[in-house]
Amino acid sequence: MRTQVAIIGGGPAGLLLSQLLHQAGIDTVVLERRSRDYVLSRIRAGVLETGLVELMQAAGVSERMERDGFVHDGTLIANGNEQFRVDFKALTGNHVMVYGQTEVTRDLYEARDAAGCVTLHDCSGVKPHDLDTDAPYVTFLREGAVHRLDCDFVAGCDGFHGPCRQEIPQSVRREFEKVYPFGWLGVLSETPPVDDELIYSNSGRGFALCSMRNANLSRYYIQCQLSDSPDDWTDDMFWDELRRRIPEEATARLETGPSIEKSIAPLRSFVCEPMQWGRMFLCGDAAHIVPPTGAKGLNTAASDVNYLWRALVAWYSDGERGGIDTYSETALARIWKAERFSWWMTTLLHRFPEQNDFDIRMQDADIAYLRDSTAAQTAMAENYVGLPY
Numbered sequence: 001m002r003t004q005v006a007i008i009g010g011g012p013a014g015l016l017l018s019q020l021l022h023q024a025g026i027d028t029v030v031l032e033r034r035s036r037d038y039v040l041s042r043i044r045a046g047v048l049e050t051g052l053v054e055l056m057q058a059a060g061v062s063e064r065m066e067r068d069g070f071v072h073d074g075t076l077i078a079n080g081n082e083q084f085r086v087d088f089k090a091l092t093g094n095h096v097m098v099y100g101q102t103e104v105t106r107d108l109y110e111a112r113d114a115a116g117c118v119t120l121h122d123c124s125g126v127k128p129h130d131l132d133t134d135a136p137y138v139t140f141l142r143e144g145a146v147h148r149l150d151c152d153f154v155a156g157c158d159g160f161h162g163p164c165r166q167e168i169p170q171s172v173r174r175e176f177e178k179v180y181p182f183g184w185l186g187v188l189s190e191t192p193p194v195d196d197e198l199i200y201s202n203s204g205r206g207f208a209l210c211s212m213r214n215a216n217l218s219r220y221y222i223q224c225q226l227s228d229s230p231d232d233w234t235d236d237m238f239w240d241e242l243r244r245r246i247p248e249e250a251t252a253r254l255e256t257g258p259s260i261e262k263s264i265a266p267l268r269s270f271v272c273e274p275m276q277w278g279r280m281f282l283c284g285d286a287a288h289i290v291p292p293t294g295a296k297g298l299n300t301a302a303s304d305v306n307y308l309w310r311a312l313v314a315w316y317s318d319g320e321r322g323g324i325d326t327y328s329e330t331a332l333a334r335i336w337k338a339e340r341f342s343w344w345m346t347t348l349l350h351r352f353p354e355q356n357d358f359d360i361r362m363q364d365a366d367i368a369y370l371r372d373s374t375a376a377q378t379a380m381a382e383n384y385v386g387l388p389y
């Protein structure tokens, strides 16, 4: 087999890159370890920056998002029983789109089917070779046989646990990591959202987030112990704890129901430098991870894809190497700002085991400053809606 760009990983980064390159007449093959059903069963991000919305439009897959997505002009921040609103629209002229990552992935898969693009599921032992030559290739096992895919470039879109990052020699690779001493227990319920906008809540018992997918599908999270398992939490225990972490006015409106999905995500900040090696380019979680507090995971995958898509189109259309040669530097400049914002939001809104009374007063003062200062709210808003690509 031969293609122009071999894409390892059929999550949002790999699929979006493939679709954008297809629109530019560049051939790709996506190699995905899991089945499509498995990929589509994962409940993850819910907030899209405008940059990602525009990429979906450029990829020709925005129709359902524009119909079913919710434009949010602001968000609510709560501390104990007090809450205030940060008005993205008034402060930045911009907004975010609330539309689940699962739906983004579904839209991309359906577009690829319609275009007859090749996505190979159930691939195992995927391994890139000869990345430091002009003729890289990828080998993989599928349907009981070993296959070889020759290509011009390899896009490593294989997530945090994929093999591509490890192809960068250890002597070259630098990894930066911060692991947080808690996780997020998330619940999906077929109930109306508690508010029209998201509520990020800091409480004496820990963080909580009230989010949504549509008018009758809500997504809630509470900070939990890393040692917890979803089975430790009955639905009633979850709802009782959520009620104790959000303002009374929200609790009064909260409609509970059976969870249709319950999972725990650990929180970490992670960056791999560089994000390219020879003819391999890392995109998304393969290169970096953020705690979900700033809703940046999916959105930083999108900005990587934007830079790589434009670089590859320039290379194929007129042999221009600038984007290819500076991809890692360009992507990392924006990634580190998203890492900082995600770390800041996480530090502002979570309870840390080692916090003493003074630390908690500092957190209260930080939230009060955000409540009272237009400058502080503008800084938060411009990061939340997405810094320029």
Ligand code: FAS
Pocket (backbone or CB within 6 Å): 008, 009, 010, 011, 012, 013, 014, 031, 032, 033, 034, 039, 043, 044, 045, 046, 047, 101, 123, 125, 126, 157, 158, 159, 160, 161, 162, 163, 264, 265, 283, 284, 285, 286, 292, 294, 295, 296, 297, 298, 299, 301
């Ligand atoms: P993904 O991990 O989505 O996709 C990588 C793909 O590569 C997967 O389909 C995987 O099966 C495949 N793969 C892995 N190894 C392979 C191999 N060897 N061969 C072939 N394929 C291979 N972000 C937010 O903004 N908000 C959230 O609330 C949020 N919640 C999250 C909850 C969880 C449990 C996790 C893990 C992440 C969450 N994220 C959230 C971040 C998430 O949305 C990621 O940023 C997003 O999925 C990044 O997309 P990709 O880079 O495509 O990686």
Ligand code: PHB
Pocket (backbone or CB within 6 Å): 044, 045, 046, 047, 198, 211, 212, 219, 292, 293, 294, 295, 296
């Ligand atoms: C979600 O809806 O899943 C969501 C929204 C905002 C976040 C994290 C997750 O910051």
